Amino acid sequence: MRWQKNLWWFAAPSFLLLAAVMFYPLFSAIRLSVFDYYLVRPNDATFVGLDNYIDLITEGRFWSSLSNTMLIAGGSVLLEFVLGLAVALCLYSLQRGARLFLVLQLFPLIITPVVAALFLKWMFVARWGLIDASLASFDLTGPNWLGSPAWAKLTVILADAWKFTPFMILVLYAGLQSIDRNLIDSGRIDGASGWQLLYHVIIPALRPLILFVLIIRIMDAFRFFDTIYVLTGGGPGTATETLTIYTFSLGFRQLEMGKAAALGVVTLVLVSVLVMATAYLLYRREKGAF
Amino acid sequence: MTYYSRIRAFAAASAAFAALSLPGVASAQTKTVDVFSHRYPFSEYYIETAMQGAVPGYDVRSNLSTFQQFGEKVRIGLASGSDELDLIHCQGSKVREYGKNDWLEPIDDLWEKYRVEYQLDDIPENIVNEMRYDGKLYGFPFGLNTMFFFYRKDLFDEKGVKPPTTMEEYVDLAKAFNTPQRSGSQLTLQPVETALNELHWHFNAAGPNGWLDDKTFKPTFNQPQGVKAIELVKELSKYSPPGYLTNDNNAATVNFQQGLATMGLQWASRAKAMDNPEQSKVVGKIDFAPPPGGGSRVVVIGFCLPSSSDIDREVRFRILAEASKAERMRGGADFSIPSRLSVLSDSEIQKSNRHFAAAIKTIETARDYPPVPEYSEVGEILVRRVHQALSDEMPVQDALDEAAGEVTELLRKRGYDIQ
Amino acid sequence: MRGSFRQQAMLSAFLGIFTIVTLIPVIWAFLTSIKKPVDAFTVPPTIFFTPTLEFHRQVWFEHGFWSFLVNSLIVAACTVAISVPLGTLGGYAFARIRTGHSRAVLFGLMTIRMFPHILLVIPFYLLARSLHLIDTYLVLILAFVALNQPFTIWLMRSFFVDLPHELDEAALIDGCNNWQAFYRVILPVARPGIAVTTLFSLQLAYNEFLFALVLTGSDTKTLPVAIASFGAEDISYWTLSAAGAIGISLPILIFVLLMQRHLIRGLTMGAIK
Structure with missing residues (x-):
């Protein structure tokens, strides 16, 4: 409709700001990916075309960090979604006191990630972390939370879930509130069980929100950095080294900025593909909602 | 006012405020000298006490952060020629790294x-x-730090044993003392530098070749003696608290202080913490000895002058010289082994720091890293592969061979001629 | 929803346990911050101890956390003050313009969020340095607004999508121009959504660490940067950093507690879809 054309002006201030502030760094970072840029000798940077990309793809470390990222991101998003939906449903069914629980549950989300990571570290560190120390008072020993490659991955997934499940709870609960009560009531009258209601009424009604929340979490899970860095540093070895940690290591430890930038571009492409795939899967038939 | 005009007013006010906080004008009266370091008692003492008021007209401001952050801040700042860094903490190995890149005066x-x-x-x-x-x-040396052997003297006396002098003895003792509540030994293998410090000792103790050749920097860690060293570390890991692969010096200190570990390698700068009743449950029970096999790390610590700073170099040097005066260094003796002979040989100071005897003996056989400025990048590769060997992802020889290949390639790329 | 007493009781019990488990790390950190180091890391954990507020005192009074708090508040408030209005405008635009173009542009904006933000730090730092903006509030505010803008726009958009076109059209027919239609008719209805977006923006700005680390110096250092500098060598620093960590979390927790009414109203008014 015609009146909508003028609305582009509404978006203009945001654009101008982003253009002025972020586009240059973004393009400059992307541009770096085709250079051999050793931060110590910035003047020796040479154009190398796609060499950085080829180096990355032929090294095992890229593939292992990719699989770690998929595993950790997939595991956490799944856990957060299931837990978040379950808790949101409980809150929704609760007649009194939902607000108290909700506000208390927001705490992990609001605490600074760096601080949250420290708190979690004191839970999981071997021997005197809270978990191990508590188990010790029953003469039990826990698994090697941070030191075994397999357990470290699980610990990182738990850490991410701890921090971000409240986000899921918050948004899904809000969505539940906006479902038309009549739908649910008439479903009950028709004799639908709880599970059928969930599957046929609630989830479809929540679909746009679920999409939003999954996409945001997928994007963020790929960018997840602070917590892993403090908890395991990407270790042991490279067991919890995700794409972002690998990027950090390339750029800030090995000072190979060109290669790090190339990895960044690859991450960008990967996440875009995932996001588009998720949107497509959830909205196969409808076109208007996204 | 409506909600939104309130928001707009606030936005306007904030924008004005923000504009007002554009770069402040430095006061013309005193100039600020920004000193950067990682936070530990040595740097706190020297920067926040010893250097204060050293040169009239100049305010010394302390900028402390964690070891990792400090390293990154310095690298990024020096590489981009920032004038923010006026004085920085450095050790011998960093002097070589920054000196090579022409970042220091x-x-x-x-x-x-x-x-x-x-x-x-x-x-x-x-x-x-x-x-x-x-x-x-390039740097002004204020002190030394070295790694030596910490052990529970009370437990040793009970069993009537003395601190080990060889690696084999160490492993045997670790096994003997290992209980579910208290590990026989302790390993700190968090990447990169923490792990490198521990491995440096193991490689040196195993034989004369260390991990890199001192002159050509060719990797020697995948030779039989190096493989033996890592096999020994693997054996020791059975008697160490779990999580040793992500254990850093802090966690290790806590383990000692809480009586969770019997013996292990640690920095001299941690010795005093063992006797601090606010932190430690083992006050007076920990004693110190030179590490079995010798060859642990010794570093000279001090401060350097970045060349991109805008403060006069003579002024900066004088600040350091003032802070290093004997009276001031006596205060710093609690936190590191002083560089001034007069202070080190003072009997009072020796008495109040019972670990000095062990430290001095350790220094006789201690060595710093091979003097390759790219030691950090080499270390990153080596530590990663050793981790893989220790978690059984690949056999020790293979891991070390892979690492040797990668290190050689890296060093060649940086211009070294490795055969 | 009908609920038997038993069902409600079970739900409450489950939620109660879940909440407590979620809060354990926070509670434990608080306890750590009031213990002496020798009690803080014992095996088994020490439950009875003599508390001390010494570390909290040191954090605020000796290590200058007050000034860092002021910096954090200034930067967070300014960021929200700029980001939320701009994001609301942008969100409205994208909610109403439903062409393929707009979706493509929206997606383009999101790429800023998909690119590893540690790589944006260095070019941003170099750009800021050449403009002599390091260690000023302005550079931080600009960076945080820009980093959060895509998220803010998209969140507001999802609030607006839910509002029926009829509202806008009615206003336009009545003779308003676009701005008036937006300002007088749509905005008041979207108020709860703005509350939610403000919360998230505030949280993002207050907690942003990496950019703050690189772009601030001693004058503008924010709390997350300050707290991170304490995870260091001496373990008395750890109880100190626990005190600092709790200290940093307090302002924003208090803010949420104060605002929770508006927040919950925003959520329960069916404003998101």
């Missing part, structure tokens, strides 16, 4: 100029030389 002339006034000859020549790269002096 040579101070030979200033050393000569102030030699008499500040009695700089009190600092032994071989310590000063640790702050040189390519013949030029």
Whole structure:
């Protein structure tokens, strides 16, 4: 409709700001990916075309960090979604006191990630972390939370879930509130069980929100950095080294900025593909909602 | 006012405020000298106490952060020629790294100029030389830190044993003392530098070749003696608290203080913490000895002058020289082994720091890293592969061979001729 | 929803346990911050101890956390003050313009969020340095607004999508121009959504660490940067950093507690879809 054309002006201030502030760094970072840029000798940077990309793809470390990222991101998003939906449903069914629980549950989300990571570290560190120390008072020993490659991955997934499940709870609960009560009531009258209601009424009604929340979490899970860095540093070895940690290591430890930038571009492409795939899967038939 | 006009007013006010906080004008009265370091008692003492008021007209401001962050801030700042860094904490290995990249001011002339006034000859020549790269002096040495053996004397006395002098003895004792509540030994293998410190000792103790050749920097860690060293580490890991692969010096200190570990390698700067009743449950029970096999790390620590700073270099040197005066260094003796001979040999100081005896003996056989400026990048590769060997992802020989290949490739890329 | 007493009781019990488990790390950190180091890391954990507020005192009074708090508040408030209005405008635009173009542009904006933000730090730092903006509030505010803008726009958009076109059209027919239609008719209805977006923006700005680390110096250092500098060598620093960590979390927790009414109203008014 015609009146909508003028609305582009509404978006203009945001654009101008982003253009002025972020586009240059973004393009400059992307541009770096085709250079051999050793931060110590910035003047020796040479154009190398796609060499950085080829180096990355032929090294095992890229593939292992990719699989770690998929595993950790997939595991956490799944856990957060299931837990978040379950808790949101409980809150929704609760007649009194939902607000108290909700506000208390927001705490992990609001605490600074760096601080949250420290708190979690004191839970999981071997021997005197809270978990191990508590188990010790029953003469039990826990698994090697941070030191075994397999357990470290699980610990990182738990850490991410701890921090971000409240986000899921918050948004899904809000969505539940906006479902038309009549739908649910008439479903009950028709004799639908709880599970059928969930599957046929609630989830479809929540679909746009679920999409939003999954996409945001997928994007963020790929960018997840602070917590892993403090908890395991990407270790042991490279067991919890995700794409972002690998990027950090390339750029800030090995000072190979060109290669790090190339990895960044690859991450960008990967996440875009995932996001588009998720949107497509959830909205196969409808076109208007996204 | 409606909600939104309130928001707009606030936005306007904030924008004005933000604009007002554009770069402030530095006061013309005193200039600020920003000193950067990682936070530990040594740097806190020297920067926040010893250097204060050293040169009139200059305010010394302390900027402390964690070891990792400090390293990154410095690298990024120096590489981009930032004038924010006026003085930075450095150790011998960093002097070589930054000196090679031309990020530091040579101070030979200033050393000569102030030699008499500040009695700089009190600092032994071989310590000063640790702050040189390519013949030029880049850093001012304030002290030494070294790693030696911490052990529970009370437990040893009970069993009637003495601290081990060879690696094999160490492993045997670790096994003997290992219980579910208290590990026989302790390993700190968090990447990169923490792990490198521990591995440096193991490689050196295993044989004369260490992990890199000192002259050519060719990797020697995948030779039989190196493989043996890592096999030994693997054996020791059975008697160490779990999580040793992500254990850092802090966690290790806590383990000792809480009586969760019987013996292990640690920095001299942690010794005093063992006797601090606010932190430690084992006050008076920990004793110190040179590490079995020798060859642990010794570093000279001090401060350097970045060349991109905008503060006059002579002023900065004088701040350091003032802070290094004997009276001030006596205060710092609690936190590191002092570089001035007069302070080190003072009997009172020796008495109040019972670990000095072990430290001095350790230094006789201790070595710093091979003097390759790219030691950090080499270390990153080596530590990663050793981790894989220790978690059984690949056999020790294979892991070390892979690492040797990657290190050789890296060093060749940086211009070294490795055969 | 009908609920038997038993069902409600079970739900409450489950939620109660879940909440407590979620809060354990926070509670434990608080306890750590009031213990002496020797009690803080014992095996088994020490439950009875003599508390001390020494570390909290040191954090605020000796290590200058007050000034860092002021910096954090200034930067967070300014960021929200700029980001939320701009994001609301942008969100409205994208909610109403439903062409393929707009979706493509929206997606383009999101790429800023998909690119590893540690790589944006260095070019941003170099750009800021050449403009002599390091260690100023302005550079931080600009960076945080820009980093959060895509998220803010998209969140507001999802609030607006839910509002029926009829509202806008009615206003336009009545003779308003676009701005008036937006300002007088749509905005008041979207108020709860703005509350939610403000919360998230505030949280993002207050907690942003990496950019703050690189772009601030001693004058503008924010709390997350300050707290991170304490995870260091001496373990008395750890109880100190626990005190600092709790200290940093307090302002924003208090803010949420104060605002929770508006927040919950925003959520329960069916404003998101």
